Amino acid sequence: MHVRHLSVADFRSYTAAEFPLQPGITTLVGLNGQGKTNLVEAIGYLATLSSHRVATDQPLVRFGAEQAIIRGVVVRDGRETLVELELNPGRANRARLGRSPVTRPREVLGTLRTVLFAPEDLALVKGDPSERRRFLDDLLVARQPRWAGVRADYDKILRQRNALLKSAQPVLRRGARHRPRPGDEPADDARASALHTLDIWNENLATVGSQLLYARLRLLRDLGPYLAKAYDEVSAGQSDARVSYRSSLREESAERIAAGDVPEIGELHAELLATLTQVRDREIERGVSLAGPHRDDLVLGLGDLPAKGYASHGESWSFALGLKLAAYQLLRHDLGDDPVLILDDVFAELDTGRRERLAAMIADCEQVLITAAVDADVPASLVGQTFAVSLGTVVPRE
Template sequence: MHVRHLSVVDFRSYTSAELPLEPGVTTLVGLNGQGKTNLVEALGYLASLSSHRVATDAPLVRFGASQAVIRGAVVRDGRESMIELEINPGRANRARLNRSPLTRPRDVLGTLRTVLFAPEDLALVKGDPGERRRFLDDLLVARQPRWAGVRSDYDKILRQRGALLKSAAPVLRRGGRRGARTASDLGSEAAAQRDSALHTLDVWDSQLAGAGSHLLYARLRLLRDLGPFLAAAYDEVSAGPANATLTYKSSLRAATAERIAAGEVPEVDELESEILATLAEVRAQEIERGVCLVGPQRDDVILGLGELPAKGYASHGESWSFALGLKLAAYQLLRTDIGDDPVLVLDDVFAELDTGRRERLAAMVADCEQVIITAAVPADVPTDLVGRTFSVTLGSVSERA
């Protein structure tokens, strides 16, 4: 798999830009702030429908424009597909595949797969649990695009249940509402309101457990498959055995959480029952706090080096190696599963690595079908990875002779 051509209109700093690409290594060279990362961000958006830099779409549209357009020609097994995405902040985005409109933008997922490593990925090691959950879920979707729908459904259920916990909190905590006319009316109204709220909460509990159990099961299987690739990638990047590990920290009851942390993957039905049981145990706390305390959105992945967690104990160099190892492990997992190489993007990475790590990384990616690198100066890129080179200056892209 490789991208033959990328074009953008009103995306970030670009009024328009065209970037011809080919298999092998392509390097985008330019000083910081000139627009290199904007191009690889557009490429990643074609693959994932999200940005690795911002959580919403509005910053992706050039100031003063109403929409941005990204187009990419993707070649796989000798056949070319054209992806076109319209980004419309405040309105529904639109997508076309081979010039045909799609009902949902997420139907393009799987046409292009990329693995991007950028300085922001250091947050996988040093950041909050949300960074690691997002990494897992994005990899799930890259591996099997249908998980985008499962994740979307779960997020909707979670929002609805959270809204109920907040809106019904006075009823559930105090047993009634103000303004009833008599003491007897107050008692009957309070009971009716409380019963209604509890019944609705039961319904949302069931839906949360149903969707959440499938998402949790998929995460656990993914983590089990990813672990060996991570251990190998970290050792290769760092030039030494370090026993890099991944451990899933679940919000379920202690006995089940301990089994999961030990690497066990319970079946979906058991996970659904455990989510319901844990929700029942913490219901009083959820009502008091007005937030959902159980489910995949409360979980974490503990990154370990030997006997210690990487967060808080790993050095800066070890943290970089771990983050890079995670992305290279994701690449190898997708390559193994799909049978095609994803497009590998290394955004301003080599400047952050010492000489040894640069050389080892260059050797590791030498056999990838397509690698796109950004760098402030050509000297940042190992000579073994010098390929087709483009200069990027204030939103202008031109090929170097």
């Protein structure tokens, strides 16, 4: 799989740009702020419908323009497919696949698959749990695009359940610490109605949440061996990288999952319902959902120590890079085809040894896109086409 051509209109700093590509190594060289990252960001957006730099689409549209257009020609097994995205901040985005409109933009997912590593990915090790959850879920979608729908359904259910907890909080708090027993007076109608509605949302959350949790656990089980190997190669065997899943389920189930167990969906569904019952009083008190995949985390470890707080800067970089390279190898194994590997301003952050080891690891990838401020940042062994990027112009260099 590779991208043969990229064109953008009113995307970031570009009024318009055409970017021809070919398999192998492609390096974009230019000082910071010249627009090289914008181009690889556009390719990443074609694959994931999201940016690795910002959470919303508004910054992606050139100042003064109403919309941005990204088009990419993707080649896989000798067949070309045109993917076109229309970004409309404040309105629904639109997409075309092979020049034909699709009902929803997420229908283009899977046409292009990328693995992108950038300085922002240091947050996988040092940042909040949301960064690690996003890594897992993005990889789920790259592996099987149907998980984009499950992910969207879960987010919708979670928003509505939180809205109920917030809006009905005064009613739900009434007698929240009292459980009716046989012979007790029935709760007032308003609270009984709110609790019934909450039970319905509990069932919805458990149904979709158990599917998402099961998929994450299976993914993590499959990813683990690739991570250990990738980290070992990047760091020259300095330490053992490991990863486990920290669940918000009840203690016994959370311990099983942390040890690597992958319960079936039905068991996870029942356990999530039981956990929601256990934390109900606290949820009512705080007005927010306290159990489910949105509260989970990945625990990254080096040897016997957690990476967060103990890993050096170099070790943290190696771990984050190892996660992305593991994702690449897993997708390569699953698909029987190489995703596009994007390394955005990465080599400048690595010491000489790590640079050379990374270069050796990616030498056989079908297509690698690299951005760098200066040529000296990129190992000489990575030979391919080079483009100079300056003030939004992209010029091939001999």
